[in-house]
Amino acid sequence: MPAVTVDGVAVEVAASATLLEAARAAGRWVPTLCFDARQAPFGACRACLVGVEGSAAPLPACTTPCRDGMVLDTEDPAGRRVAHAVVELVLSELPQAPAPHTELAQVAQRLGVEEPRWPGETHAPQPADTRHPYLAFQHELCISCGRCVRACDELQGTFALTATGRGFEANVAAGLDEGFRASACVACGACADTCPTDAITEVSLLP
């Protein structure tokens, strides 16, 4: 079992463990947006960069495997600058601030992110897609973290969701983009559960 040091704390981790798992085992916080421990790591958001002794640049914690003797700095200044910038960029693509209870808002608050330095074009606001009785899309809040798509693939095995578009136009859709109802969706709710921005939410049936 590799033994690694995280911010001065020694931890032993499983042979297959990632830097993020080591940091969490040491009780240290690393900002993440595309990570969900129930899913395979994805490496998209790049908020989780940590310093590794001997490495010229910080490394993505969620996709880098631990090696015995590694020394990690979860508050590496360059890594934190990137995390801060990534959250600014993500906020700048949303037409409205994320609701305070969302994971994105909480990560932004913890990193102390306020006004994005690079304002610009946002996702076009559009009416919420409420064609499904239990699940609603609000596409302009999507940050393309891929968590819903992976939840549908890896947890539910339904493949009702997909990433769509390319570059800044990237988003998510159910089926042939005809909404959840016309897709293979079985309304398990795993996508809404993992969504960090409320781009997919469960429609509450209770008052």
Add this chain to the structure above:
Amino acid sequence: MLETMSKNLVELVRRHHTLDAPSALDVLKEAVELRGEITDADRREAAQRSGLPEAAVYGVSTFYDDLLQPRGERHVRVCTGTACFAATGDAHVDALREAFGLGLGERAADGSVSLAETVCLGFCHSSPAVRDGDTIDAGEDVVARVLSGSARPAAEPAWVSLLDEPVLTRPPDWSGLRRVLNERIAPEALLEEVKAADVRGRGGAGFPAGTKWQFARAAGGDGVQKFIVANGDEGDPGSYIDKYLMERSPELLIEGLALAGYAVGAAHGFVLCRSEYPRSKPALEAAAERAQADGLLGDDVLGSGFAFDVTIVEGAGSYVVGEETALLACLEGLRGTVSARPPFPAQEGLYGRPTVVNNVETLCNIPFVAARGAAAYHALSPASDTAGSKLVCFNERFARPGVYEVPFGVSMRWLCDEVADGLRDGRAIKAVQIGGPLGGILPASLLDTPFDFDALAAEGCMLGHGGIVAFDDATSMRDVARHLLRFGAHESCGKCFPCRIGLRRAHALFAADAPVDRGRLEALLETLELGSLCAHGGGMPAPIRSLLKHFPDELGLA
């Protein structure tokens, strides 16, 4: 366990592939060729025939340029690559837009004509270039010819070797594969020879090919299926080297693939070539057929018992598909997005199997090494520690543009002034961009820099693919920054956040009619460099850094 790409989808694709099902991308490409656009019925059919879930097919259909731009009865594609930009400052794009009354990616209401953007057609020697239907025309008057309906196929200059003994531009003779199989040289011995030859990847990163092969050879247990993939979709605007290799010397590439297969223990090779080069796939397929007939491919190559086949696949318009994990996703017919590594393709590549991905030119070096050995290969570039030779190509601004085989270690000035004979029309070189859009920009004052991996890296540049694009003295360097960042943002696969949003913002900084805040720009560049998942977002800052260093007064900084 690290599994950064959907293992489920990849396994699904693998199982259907073994049943000879077409990929979803193939079916969607057929549909758009046939009807000019993709309907939901086409997507359902693609899902049914490929076995991919409908949603995944929808995702594929919204990713590739070729599937997104609707086609009229007449489909005109205008090249917006860097060489064409250097030639006209995009005046050819504006002229076509005005004349057709269409934006890029639009089709006339009556369906008669459509205008699309394409990056890059590989006619950088004769820019600007336009593809009208199946005809690629290029040159100063190309817009007038296209508008009068008289587009004609543009000529391509012959390639020239400056070596006494050409490696890449010699007529292919299969001597490497013949020697290895006839003399019963063991796969391990061939692998050792390639390692001793120190063949460095010609696609940008310069990674030693032998090391990559060794990883793949050692991966998996006995009897595990392995693959060799030639990356023929490295679409660096301004480079047409792979196009020349695939179309003029397809046998050399196939021989290189077979040798790689022999050394690694793979019985199947793939070439993913670019749809922007419509002649590449037919040329490769014809060469593979001839090789099969001559006993150089098949179940028992040259009676040696070694089995090797190749499949030629055409992409659908995405620059990032030149990145190896995105390339494999495209081969599988999926969205061409990048996956985090590990796992590396040598461990888990195509269909989840150990795979070597080599650039086209890299593989074309292998037959010489196999035929003549590592020592002869090292002797090709006497002025450099780098082994072998390199193809370079020049854009239309030069007096003698074309593809040349040169030794490493010569000076950039010699290449630009002697080989390509300087710029035409008495123009002066302001700067050259080497090795594609992710390469740094060398100002004319630094042209004495040697053409070599390390020497160029010391100036913030890279040898990359070997494309050399000159900007002449009339070029605005702010326009160059805007052009490159527009390309970068357009081609971002959208997976990692720094590239997906950051390149859009970087482009906006230069596209606005306002000064660029240097502090904000540099913070954005750092985010891209440190944060991006692949070399696209990580590399786009390199030319911008060069411009900041050498032409700060021209960028309109504040």
